[in-house]
Amino acid sequence: MKVRLLKPEDAKAYWELRLEALKSNPEAFASSYEEAVQRKDPIKEISTRFQEEGSYTFGMFDEDKLIGNVTLVQEKALKMQHRGNIYAMYVSAENRKSGVGRSLMQAVIQHAKTIPVLEKLNLTVEAKNEKAKNLYTSLGFKTYGYEEKALKVDGQFHDEEHMVLFL
Secondary structure (H helix, E strand, O other): OEEEEOOHHHHHHHHHHHHHHHHHOHHHOOOOHHHHOOOOOHHHHHHHHOOOOOEEEEEEEEOOEEEEEEEEEEOOOHHHOOEEEEEEEEEOHHHOOOOHHHHHHHHHHHHHHOOOOOOEEEEEEEOOOHHHHHHHHHOOOEEEEEEEEEEEEOOEEEEEEEEEEEO
């Protein structure tokens, strides 16, 4: 298994894994599967995003199959360039508990440390997702906020925790 920065030619594999993520864990993402499948040309959009400065998506591959991903986006506004945000963390169900999530997060943290202006990383996690919170805490993230009823999925509310890692 290998972690690497995703390239435009990985867009189709990323899109397929993203749809799996939105379908299997709707409470973990602000985007919905229903909205995602209505997008006009998502693979082209993703391919373009993989080339944008300040946006880095890492993927874990088992042979040639993408089994997990995580995205780091650097804030662009002058007063917030010291902040990076971690989004879209996902590991396919059959590959959990094998260190994939940890490897992805370590790769994104290491990359963030190579960006001189970045001083902290923020992420949001579903409050009941103990496995994810334990992973993030073990990597040095600390909770700094709690949002009740952050998402509403199929009539059920989900709270979120906001976490930070100071580089």
